[in-house]
Amino acid sequence: MILMNDFKAEPPELLEAVLFATRRVLESGWYVLGNEVLAFEQEWAQLCGVAYGVGVGNGMDAIEIALRALDIGPGDEVITTPMTAFATVLAIVRAGATPVLADIDPRTALLSIDSAVRCVTQRTKAVLLVHLYGQVRSMVAWQSFCEGTGIKLIEDCAQAHLATLNGKVAGSFGAAGAYSFYPTKNLGAAGDAGMLVTGDELLANRAKCLRNYGQSVRYQHPELGMNSRLDELHAAMLSERLKWLQKFTCRRHQIATLYRSGIQNVAIRQLDSPEEDSAHVYHLYVITCDQRDVLQAHLYERGVQSLIHYPVPVHHQASCRDIKRDAMGLHASELHSDTCLSLPCHPQMTDADIMQVIDAVNLFRVD
Numbered sequence: 001m002i003l004m005n006d007f008k009a010e011p012p013e014l015l016e017a018v019l020f021a022t023r024r025v026l027e028s029g030w031y032v033l034g035n036e037v038l039a040f041e042q043e044w045a046q047l048c049g050v051a052y053g054v055g056v057g058n059g060m061d062a063i064e065i066a067l068r069a070l071d072i073g074p075g076d077e078v079i080t081t082p083m084t085a086f087a088t089v090l091a092i093v094r095a096g097a098t099p100v101l102a103d104i105d106p107r108t109a110l111l112s113i114d115s116a117v118r119c120v121t122q123r124t125k126a127v128l129l130v131h132l133y134g135q136v137r138s139m140v141a142w143q144s145f146c147e148g149t150g151i152k153l154i155e156d157c158a159q160a161h162l163a164t165l166n167g168k169v170a171g172s173f174g175a176a177g178a179y180s181f182y183p184t185k186n187l188g189a190a191g192d193a194g195m196l197v198t199g200d201e202l203l204a205n206r207a208k209c210l211r212n213y214g215q216s217v218r219y220q221h222p223e224l225g226m227n228s229r230l231d232e233l234h235a236a237m238l239s240e241r242l243k244w245l246q247k248f249t250c251r252r253h254q255i256a257t258l259y260r261s262g263i264q265n266v267a268i269r270q271l272d273s274p275e276e277d278s279a280h281v282y283h284l285y286v287i288t289c290d291q292r293d294v295l296q297a298h299l300y301e302r303g304v305q306s307l308i309h310y311p312v313p314v315h316h317q318a319s320c321r322d323i324k325r326d327a328m329g330l331h332a333s334e335l336h337s338d339t340c341l342s343l344p345c346h347p348q349m350t351d352a353d354i355m356q357v358i359d360a361v362n363l364f365r366v367d
């Protein structure tokens with residue numbers, strides 16, 4: 001079976017390096033908020049092209065902390081997409097703010113500016129832009145959307161590790177970017193980890209305070225924060241894995257290129273190509289098909305695993321039925337959730353695997 005992720009197939013040198021880093025931390029006797037975290041924060045921030053990185057417990061907390069550090073909370077509205085990981089919306093709710101869902105552009109599955117414009121009210125304080133599947137797109141338009149209105153741009157970069165548009169990296173376009181290093185992300189730990197990146201020193205300092213019980217100096221708590229620290233073990237592992245990220249992203253690009261040209265089937269639609277190659281890091285390779293569930297079963301029979309991102313749009317979740325949304329509805333999101341399918345696209349795939357996926361997709365016939 002060609003899997004969606006295959007960590008056991010990773011290069012043995014990578015495992016060796018991670019084990020070595022683990023040993024380094026265990027022997028140091030220092031496990032929380034130490035030099036490993038500092039080093040990884042600095043390296044990741046630099047790669048993102050911003051001055052500050054704040055290591056946190058996970059990607060969802062990175063979003064919540066970004067919102068809270070920007071003083072966005074009760075009474076404030078945050079516009080985002082229903083076509084995302086549930087954590088995106090949950091982070092807004094956890095910050096005490098009100099999520100407002102705008103529809104997607106069906107060609108990319110990214111948030112639609114036209115729909116977002118319809119969602120703006122006096123209470124709108126931020127747009128939480130999700131770089132879905134690894135795509136960074138239309139950033140000039142989003143920046144001008146926010147400009148002059150006081151609306152903050154916050155980026156959910158959980159799927160877009162170092163995706164770059166016009167020389168700018170995901171996380172550097174707005175007030176803050178939130179990264180997740182969940183194991184299956186393009187850069188992943190062996191558990192939960194995340195980081196907030198920002199060019200704003202005050203915001204970074206506030207985030208550091210919030211992740212650590214709202215503590216400013218030892219035993220002084222000017223704020224009611226949370227416990228969301230990146231630990232030394234994960235920071236050390238991530239530093240090692242980071243050395244492989246460029247190579248792994250390059251392999252994702254090769255797979256995507258082969259899929260885009262190789263998949264030729266009238267029953268299958270592809271999403272738009274990125275504005276430039278570097279602006280998509282192919283965390284997921286997504287196609288759409290009207291008979292999606294039949295296609296998924298067909299692929300499974302031919303040894304190809306696939307997943308759906310996402311089968312239930314946020315406003316159809318039992319906990320979110322009354323969520324605020326574009327008055328014109330979220331039809332493109334609903335259609336996308338019924339038709340989208342993510343094909344295996346990970347760095348451990350062999351050329352034969354890629355061909356097997358393409359052949360299986362091309363063999364699909366609608367009765």
Ligand SMILES: *Cc1c(COP(=O)(O)O)cnc(C)c1O
Binds near residue numbers: 060158
């Ligand atoms: C994974 C993911 C998150 C949540 O990250 P965690 O580290 O699991 O909390 C948020 N947003 C998106 C788009 C994601 O893919």
